[in-house]
Amino acid sequence: MKERIFTPGPTPLPEEVRLEQARQIIHHRTAEFSEIFKQVCEGLKYVFQTKRDVFTFAASGTGAMESTIANLFSSGDKVLVVRGGKFGERWSDIGRSFGLEVIPIDVEWGKVVDPEQIEEKLKEEKNIKAVFTQLVETSTAVVYDIEGISKVVRKTPAILVVDAISGLGAHPLLTDEWRIDVVVAGSQKALMLPPGLSFVSLSEKAWEFTKTSTLPKYYWDFNKAKASLEKGQTPYTPAVSLICALREALRLIEDEKIETVIERHRKLAEATRKAAVAIGLEVFGDPPSNVVTAISLPEGIQDKELRKKLKDDYGVVIAGGQGKLSGKIVRIAHLGWMDKLDIIGVISALEMSLLELGYDLELGRGVKAAEQVLINDKL
Amino acid sequence: MKERIFTPGPTPLPEEVRLEQARQIIHHRTAEFSEIFKQVCEGLKYVFQTKRDVFTFAASGTGAMESTIANLFSSGDKVLVVRGGKFGERWSDIGRSFGLEVIPIDVEWGKVVDPEQIEEKLKEEKNIKAVFTQLVETSTAVVYDIEGISKVVRKTPAILVVDAISGLGAHPLLTDEWRIDVVVAGSQKALMLPPGLSFVSLSEKAWEFTKTSTLPKYYWDFNKAKASLEKGQTPYTPAVSLICALREALRLIEDEKIETVIERHRKLAEATRKAAVAIGLEVFGDPPSNVVTAISLPEGIQDKELRKKLKDDYGVVIAGGQGKLSGKIVRIAHLGWMDKLDIIGVISALEMSLLELGYDLELGRGVKAAEQVLINDKL
Numbered sequence: 009m010k011e012r013i014f015t016p017g018p019t020p021l022p023e024e025v026r027l028e029q030a031r032q033i034i035h036h037r038t039a040e041f042s043e044i045f046k047q048v049c050e051g052l053k054y055v056f057q058t059k060r061d062v063f064t065f066a067a068s069g070t071g072a073m074e075s076t077i078a079n080l081f082s083s084g085d086k087v088l089v090v091r092g093g094k095f096g097e098r099w100s101d102i103g104r105s106f107g108l109e110v111i112p113i114d115v116e117w118g119k120v121v122d123p124e125q126i127e128e129k130l131k132e133e134k135n136i137k138a139v140f141t142q143l144v145e146t147s148t149a150v151v152y153d154i155e156g157i158s159k160v161v162r163k164t165p166a167i168l169v170v171d172a173i174s175g176l177g178a179h180p181l182l183t184d185e186w187r188i189d190v191v192v193a194g195s196q197k198a199l200m201l202p203p204g205l206s207f208v209s210l211s212e213k214a215w216e217f218t219k220t221s222t223l224p225k226y227y228w229d230f231n232k233a234k235a236s237l238e239k240g241q242t243p244y245t246p247a248v249s250l251i252c253a254l255r256e257a258l259r260l261i262e263d264e265k266i267e268t269v270i271e272r273h274r275k276l277a278e279a280t281r282k283a284a285v286a287i288g289l290e291v292f293g294d295p296p297s298n299v300v301t302a303i304s305l306p307e308g309i310q311d312k313e314l315r316k317k318l319k320d321d322y323g324v325v326i327a328g329g330q331g332k333l334s335g336k337i338v339r340i341a342h343l344g345w346m347d348k349l350d351i352i353g354v355i356s357a358l359e360m361s362l363l364e365l366g367y368d369l370e371l372g373r374g375v376k377a378a379e380q381v382l383i384n385d386k387l
Numbered sequence: 388m389k390e391r392i393f394t395p396g397p398t399p400l401p402e403e404v405r406l407e408q409a410r411q412i413i414h415h416r417t418a419e420f421s422e423i424f425k426q427v428c429e430g431l432k433y434v435f436q437t438k439r440d441v442f443t444f445a446a447s448g449t450g451a452m453e454s455t456i457a458n459l460f461s462s463g464d465k466v467l468v469v470r471g472g473k474f475g476e477r478w479s480d481i482g483r484s485f486g487l488e489v490i491p492i493d494v495e496w497g498k499v500v501d502p503e504q505i506e507e508k509l510k511e512e513k514n515i516k517a518v519f520t521q522l523v524e525t526s527t528a529v530v531y532d533i534e535g536i537s538k539v540v541r542k543t544p545a546i547l548v549v550d551a552i553s554g555l556g557a558h559p560l561l562t563d564e565w566r567i568d569v570v571v572a573g574s575q576k577a578l579m580l581p582p583g584l585s586f587v588s589l590s591e592k593a594w595e596f597t598k599t600s601t602l603p604k605y606y607w608d609f610n611k612a613k614a615s616l617e618k619g620q621t622p623y624t625p626a627v628s629l630i631c632a633l634r635e636a637l638r639l640i641e642d643e644k645i646e647t648v649i650e651r652h653r654k655l656a657e658a659t660r661k662a663a664v665a666i667g668l669e670v671f672g673d674p675p676s677n678v679v680t681a682i683s684l685p686e687g688i689q690d691k692e693l694r695k696k697l698k699d700d701y702g703v704v705i706a707g708g709q710g711k712l713s714g715k716i717v718r719i720a721h722l723g724w725m726d727k728l729d730i731i732g733v734i735s736a737l738e739m740s741l742l743e744l745g746y747d748l749e750l751g752r753g754v755k756a757a758e759q760v761l762i763n764d765k766l
């Protein structure tokens with residue numbers, strides 16, 4: 009049986025990316041590598057929709073999140089953190105580990121923050137240095153209104169820091185146009201790579217923060233990253249094979265065009281939700297993201313049983329709930345290298361598995377609903 | 388023309404490692420990945436010659452160096468750093484970035500520290516928390532006497548921290564037997580992987596230091612790494628494709644046996660040195676390492692010209708000097724997936740290139756000297 013993964017990272021690797029990784033390694037302190045790295049940096053700017061530098065770290069996404077804290081802040085700095093899921097909690101945890109005074113804006117899991125709430129908090133609290141949020145809170149499968157939040161934050165001296173690790177490439181994120189100060193991303197999501205690389209872009213306003221930050225940093229030092237970038241290099245040994253593979257992934261995105269990539273994610277997500285509803289399931293999280301669809305487990309269906317059957321009988325790997333949603337939802341990602349028939353497949357496997365586990369449904373109804381969304385679409 | 392790299396990291400990838408990376412990605416929060424990761428952790432213990440945990444980070448070697456500082460120390464802690472090259476300087480730079488009081492033991496580049504010097508310093512200075520050194524100082528191509536240093540440090544409350552990034556697998560390093568407190572390693576050296584993973588092992592004495600450290604940490608947190616390791620996991624998304632490839636590389640090392648791997652490095656290094664001397668060149672650095680051979684550039688031969696010719700005419704990539712040795716030496720690595728004929732090839736390319744650049748030598752003399760070392764050897 010073939011294995012098919014529908015997890016919100018890692019996501020399936022296109023053949024171009026896989027084969028690129030099988031090539032013999034090259035040395036990084038060479039003109040050849042610098043040329044590749046420069047192409048990668050340009051491609052990242054296109055995906056980030058920014059004219060500014062994008063820094064690349066040999067680290068997974070949490071590393072790039074930490075780099076933002078270490079480079080832009082000092083112990084005691086007061087920051088707002090939107091905390092509506094596991095990754096909101098992560099901002100809060102990293103901030104506190106580094107001595108920041110974290111003021112949480114707690115959001116019910118599955119709901120999103122209203123930009124007005126942030127505006128109020130920014131008025132209420134003095135000296136807020138930054139607002140931290142997600143583009144997509146992967147644990148609850150919702151998408152935040154980053155454009156709206158940005159309009160509120162940009163009127164203040166605070167910077168807006170967006171964890172777009174799972175959301176970049178699946179939702180519109182106009183970094184420069186929306187004036188987002190910091191965007192953090194990771195390789196194993198819409199960028200269609202294995203995990204092991206993460207990225208940060210900074211506005212001029214954010215860059216100013218590097219000048220006053222006193223937190224210790226070395227591996228994550230943005231000043232060193234910037235100085236090296238100008239020479240087509242990274243300060244420390246880069247993850248060469250992943251960077252070479254990233255060039256291939258970026259080519260695929262450029263060929264498809266970023267707007268089309270995002271539209272494809274939107275359509276696949278819509279098909280997944282319509283299918284779930286058609287077989288009587290409830291979609292969890294509002295507004296739902298293009299990254300992953302969370303489905304509330306119907307009565308009598310156990311998370312582990314369902315995921316085991318999907319895996320054992322159909323080769324399908326989906327995600328369970330995280331933290332307080334563990335055992336309450338399952339999550340089906342439609343992220344990265346995914347197409348229409350991938351979605352038909354996962355819906356079909358879900359129908360068959362649920363029926364076998366005693367859930368009452370009419371086979372084919374979910375697939376039909378998905379087909380009605382996907383037919384005639386040039387994805 | 389084929390490209391052949393003789394750089395002290397990255398090193399050439401065996402076919403098993405390359406093909407493993409071309410496989411479709413698997414999700415990391417699965418029993419399948421945990422099983423792979425557990426095998427990897429066991430294999431690492433074998434290479435490190437330790438019974439204790441080895442932590443794996445998605446980061447290059449400098450990241451694991453930083454993790455050691457962040458987890459074991461506090462601002463103001465006094466430490467000794469053996470500074471005999473670029474990587475000794477790196478310990479000193481990271482330490483100072485994190486507010487440690489770094490007392491350097493400066494060693495002439497190309498020479499090594501005498502354990503007695505460390506013993507004296509440890510007596511002279513009060514409250515030294517740690518001694519930092521390299522196994523191999525890659526920039527000067529020398530190997531330090533870690534066993535001797537350990538005998539001195541273990542008598543004090545200080546811990547010994549060894550950057551074995553380039554040396555592990557190329558020189559004996561009996562972590563437990565020699566009672567080395569911290570060993571740091573990287574993937575792109577004798578482990579025959581691309582860069583992007585780094586490793587740390589800790590003695591019980593070192594682990595005690597985690598209990599008093601007040602430096603901020605999150606991504607590098609050893610306590611989180613330990614708690615996850617027990618479940619066959621990492622705290623944050625691991626570099627899945629590199630970890631799967633590492634299992635293959637570790638299998639190759641286990642099949643060959645670590646003692647044989649080290650002996651192979653020793654023999655290839657000896658052949659390289661004998662060849663260099665046979666064509667009238669001077670080997671730089673004493674005692675020379677099994678990792679890389681540094682050769683002083685003879686009068687009239689320019690570093691860049693020589694390396695360009697090697698690359699353009701023979702497809703051979705070697706390294707130049709770093710820092711104050713830039714333009715004065717070239718470095719030929721015999722590290723990782725290397726065999727007898729690789730060495731014959733690089734020596735031959737060196738002979739032909741030097742002659743073409745006007746250096747007076749008899750073709751074949753270097754190769755002959757290398758053959759005399761390598762003949763009849765079951766490498």
